[in-house]
Amino acid sequence: MGLTAKVNNSFEFEVSPEAIANVDAIYLSENKLHVIHDHRSFHVEIVKSDFNSKSYTIVINNATYEVELKDELDQLIGEMGFNSGLKHQIRNITAPMPGLILDIAVTAGQQVKEGDTLLILEAMKMENSLTASFDGVIKSIPACKGDTVDKDQLLIEFE
Incomplete structure (x- = not known):
């Protein structure tokens, strides 16, 4: 599949x-x-x-x-009915792949809504917008604009 x-x-x-x-x-x-x-x-x-x-x-x-x-995992999670609760359990945004942080659109303490752009990551010659998957408040931003990041590196932490 x-x-x-x-x-x-x-x-x-x-x-x-x-x-x-x-x-x-x-x-x-x-x-x-x-x-x-x-x-x-x-x-x-x-x-x-x-x-x-x-x-x-x-x-x-x-x-x-x-x-x-x-993909297969996304489909299985959906079939099992686990989609709805997952986004509220996520408290950290990590890099989905190695790349360069081009822009950070939020600050610590800022209230964000689901779908708001958090940062722009350049990876594989493409600009990728990482967005909030739920409403929340930014706790910390360990990454900085211009940083080169590794896959799964912590970028943004929610309260």
Whole structure:
């Protein structure tokens, strides 16, 4: 089993590991790609990415799509009904991958709402917005703008 992709909050389909491995794509810049599929050419731009919710805004040949990706673990957690309580138990934001902190949009003591941008992490030549997955108050920010961080390094702590 590969990924489940949900497009524009309505159309859902499975993407096999073989399909992922066989994508014919070339990066033109850090967030733009040229993809060939079934002998057709597609220009793809990743406009926004949110690793917390695994959601992306992409533009394919001038048409905008909202895409949500779920792997096997995400699907299993959803089927077991554990999604609703998880986000309230998270008290730390850690780096989802190694990267460079481009901007920190919050300060210690600040009240944030679910979906608010916390920081921008550049990873794999892409800018990734890390957002709050629940309403809360920032306790501390051990990371600083310009820091190079490792995967799972603590970035922001909630009260």
